[in-house]
Amino acid sequence: MTQLAIDVPENIFSTLRLPPAEFAREMRIAAAVQWYAEQRVSQEKAAEIAGQSRIEFIDELRRRRIPAIQLDLDELEAELNDG
Template identity: 50%
Template sequence: MRTVPIQLPETVFSALRKNPEEFIQEMRIAAAVKWYELGDISQAKAAEIAGLTRAEFINALSRYQVDFIQYTAQELAQELAKDVD
């Protein structure tokens, strides 16, 4: 795993009432949720980025008010057709 240093003002931790480790974890989740919502990454990849299981990531999606299914009608039809084969 690669480590990326990031500098943040000390005030962000107190503003969100989180210690630095909790803040970084929440940043990972927030980024993964947004990238998933935009359709940039799959649910499995988003869970990996967030450092969560898939079930935990689905719970995070709920917390951020993001639908756990991000399919267009056409994509859903294609997925359902695969299940029939």
């Protein structure tokens, strides 16, 4: 696994009331949720980025009020017609 180092302001931990390890975990989850919401990554890949199982990631989406199923109207009609 590749490690990534980023610089953040020292006061960010007290502002968010998170220790550094929890802050890093939250950043991974937030990035994965955002990229999934933007349809840049699949649900499976987003869960991997977040360091979660797919079920845990779907639950995280629910908590953040992000739709777990991302289909536009044309895709939905195609799914319904194929079934």
